[in-house]
Amino acid sequence: MPKVSVVPGGRWNRFKTYSTIQRTLEIWGSVFAFIFKASLDAHELPAGGMTEEKRVMRRKVLAKWLKESILRLGPTFIKIGQQFSTRVDILPKEYVDQLSELQDQVPPFPSETAVSTIEEELGASVNEIFERFDIEPLAAASLGQVHRACLNGQEVVLKVQRPGLKELFDIDLKNLRVIAEYLQKVDPKSDGAKRDWVAIYDECANVLYQEIDYTKEAFNAEKFAENFKNMDYVKVPEIYWEYTTPQVLTMEYVPGIKINRIQQIDKLGLDRKRLGRYAVESYLEQILSHGFFHADPHPGNIAVDDANGGRLIFYDFGMMGSISPNIREGLLEVFYGVYEKDPDKVLQAMVQMGVLVPTGDMTAVRRTAQFFLDSFEERLAAQRKEREMATVEPGFKKQLSKEEKFEKKKQRLAAIGEDLLAIAADQPFRFPATFTFVVRAFSVLDGIGKGLDPRFDITEIAKPYAMELLRFNEAGVEVLVKDARKRWDRQSRAFYNVFRQPDRVEKLAQIIERLEQGDLKLRVRALESERSFQRVAAVQKTIGYGVAAGSLVNLATILHLNSIRMPATMGYCLCAFFGLQILLGVLKVKKLDQQERLITGTA
Ligand SMILES: Nc1ncnc2c1ncn2[C@@H]1O[C@H](COP(=O)(O)OP(=O)(O)OP(=O)(O)O)[C@@H](O)[C@H]1O
Known part of the structure; x- marks a missing residue:
């Protein structure tokens, strides 16, 4: 059995060696415990019945356990x-919140192990290489730890990877691949490109293997530094390639105050508002200009x-995202569409980027886009007003009560609920992993910015900056030229149409004639019936599983009573499988009912 040496720390650190079987059992033990807890949560009704609040609370507890x-x-x-x-x-959301706390919570490993890794990788003893080497680590992270040293008179840091x-x-x-393949089979949303668990697994595995090669991180750091070479508000530690290997990364020591340490930043007398703006601008630059x-x-x-x-120092270039030029152009187009409050422009750009796949029914998507553009505008206006009020009356902040918030949510759902359900059924959106990283980056930046300046508003900083990129950046100019060309085409078409009116009337008459003759058929989409059919299908499937489970339990019991053990056990196992499907079916029907109640306002 292959043995893996693992360093001390949490449970996985307790043993010096680990067998594949032990590790596999540990992983599957946690997986089954999670499934068991999740199904208990789904089944057990709390005192006083299940409410949305209690459901959220249960999800929070389980997410914390996870x-x-x-x-x-x-x-x-x-x-x-x-x-x-x-x-x-x-x-x-509850899982996303808990998993976001997974940073920097890993114990360090013994410094002697770090030293022997450095000596093995660099081929000499630390005393020979460095004038000084700090045995106490500066920081510990999930994949490695950081030590300070002095190299040829320069202060440096070494990031050393955990062994094994x-x-x-x-x-x-x-083991994770087996879990991904299982999820691919059982998750109702995993057909086609909707939620491809195996692809998600491949992506995660790829990122993981990349992260344990520190030469790749060094390369990323240099590329990032090169992209920002003309902007002196961004600092990236310099790489010492001669002392860098896949497991040891040596770079310039650049001390700084973490961006969320507000008091220390104030002590340095730095302009916090400006730092918040730099953070947003540096990200817009990375995403819209560099694509890296x-x-x-x-x-x-x-x-x-x-x-x-006052400048920003970036550390850790293990996980970088890339955005291809056409996606960058698409993003600028989306931004321009939002700026112009034109849903067609936004949707067209999304189709071009491959984020939106045109389905048969695009009216629901268009109406929803229009709705969001309007409410975005409304929100900005409300925020502007709030800020104005706050200047007149310091400390002013309009707080919505719980009831008001609920009422607003209900109104919103009533306005576009049908369209949202149609979109949920058609699933025209594809959300590539890169985009999720972009969204996450901006939501983290929003948090950082609000910490630095309570009046921080990411949209206010982003708007003029992105407009500037639109005017002066190559991809942005392309977007504007394309738009001007489209406007010109539209105007010339309108001019041309003036002379084509008689033709159009003739065409209309032909269509009506064909309709009358039955050559043409109108397709009408009844969303309500679609939902009812979906519910009937789900109920039917669940009943089918129920019949199968019932028959199997009878058969297995007969076999068991006649001491035909093996087939009886198989029968019980199959029965358990169908039982699980019944449970999933019941949950699905419940979810459909809940959606229906929300949409018809009977919640
Ligand atoms: N060049 C540097 N100069 C000064 N301090 C540094 C430098 N590089 C890293 N550090 C310190 O070490 C900490 C950990 O570094 P880094 O984030 O690169 O490690 P990591 O293993 O990639 O962490 P994780 O993957 O968990 O985010 C940083 O937060 C920073 O405090």
């Missing part, structure tokens, strides 16, 4: 958990110092 299990299971799961903490498209990671990843990922962005901007990875009147 986070703790992930920490017990160690690096592979922590890193995958961190990746999932961006997937608002896959996980409920590759072997641990190999075992863990084999830091995909993990948590406050541990961004610091500030007082050089050049």
Whole structure:
């Protein structure tokens, strides 16, 4: 049996060696415990009946348990958990919140192990290489730890990887692949491109293996630094390539104050508002101009110092995102569409980017886009008003009561509920992983910005900056030229149409004639009936599973009574499988009923 050496720390750290079987059992133990807890939550009715609040509370408790299990299971799961903490498209909010806390909670490993890794990788003793080497680590992280040293008179830091990671990843990922394949089969949303668990697994595995090669991180850091070479408000530590290997990364020591340490930033006398603006602008620059962005901007990875009147220091380039030029152009087009409050422009850009797949019924999508553009505008106006009030009357903040919030939510749902359900049924949106990282980056930035300046408004900073990019950046100019061309085409078409009116009347008459003759058919979409059919199908399927489970339990019992053990056990197992399907079916029907109640306003 292959043995893997794992370092001390949590449960995964307790043993020096780990067998594949032990590790597999540990992983599956946690998986089954999670399934058991989740099904208990789904079944057990709390006192006083189930309410949305109680459901959220149960999800919170389970999500917390999951986070703790992930920490017990160690690096592979922590890193995958961190990746999932961006997937608002896959996980409920409570899970996303808990998984976002998975940073920097990993214990360090013995410094002697770090020293022997450095000596093995660099081929000499630390005393020979460095004038000084700090045995006490500066920081510990999930995949490695950071030590300070002095090299040829320069202050440097060395990021040293935990030993045995590759072997641990190999075992863990084999097990995770089995889980992904199972989810692919049982998740009703995993058909086609809707939620491809195996593809998600492949993506996670790929990112993980990339992260344990520090030469890739060094390369990313240099590319990032090169992109920002003309902007002195961004600092990236310089790489010492001669002392960098896949497991040891040596770079310039750039101390700074973490961007969420407000008091310390104030002590340095830095302009917090300006730092918040820099953070947003640097991200717009990365996403819209460079197409290469830091995909993990948590406050541990961004610091500030007082050089050049206050600058941002970026650490950790293990997880970077790339955006192709056509997506960048598409994003600028979306932005331009939002700016112009034109839903067609926004949708067209989304189709071009492959985020929206035109389905038969695009009216629901268009109406929803219009609705969101209007409410976005409304929200901005309300915020503007609130700010104005706050200047006149310091401390003013309009707080909506719980009832008011609920009423607003109900009104919103009543306005577009039907369309949202149609979109949910057609599933025309595709959400590539890169986008989830972009969304996550901006939501983290929003948090960072609000910490720095309570009046921080990401949209206000983004608007003029993105408009500038639109005017001066190559992709932006392309967007404007395309738009001008489209406007010109529309105007010339309108001019041409003036002379084509008689033709059109003739065509209309022909269509009416064909309708009368039955050559043409109108397709009418009745969303209510579609939903009813969906419910009937779900009920029918569940009844089918019930019949199968009932027959199997009878058959297995007869076999068992006649001491035909093996087939009887198989019968019981199959019966349990069908039982699980019944449970999933019942949950699905319940969910459909709940949606229906929301939409008809009978909730
Ligand atoms: N060049 C540097 N100069 C000064 N401090 C540094 C430098 N690089 C890293 N650090 C410190 O070490 C900490 C951990 O570094 P880093 O985030 O790169 O590690 P990591 O293993 O990639 O972490 P994780 O993957 O968990 O985010 C940083 O938050 C920072 O405090």
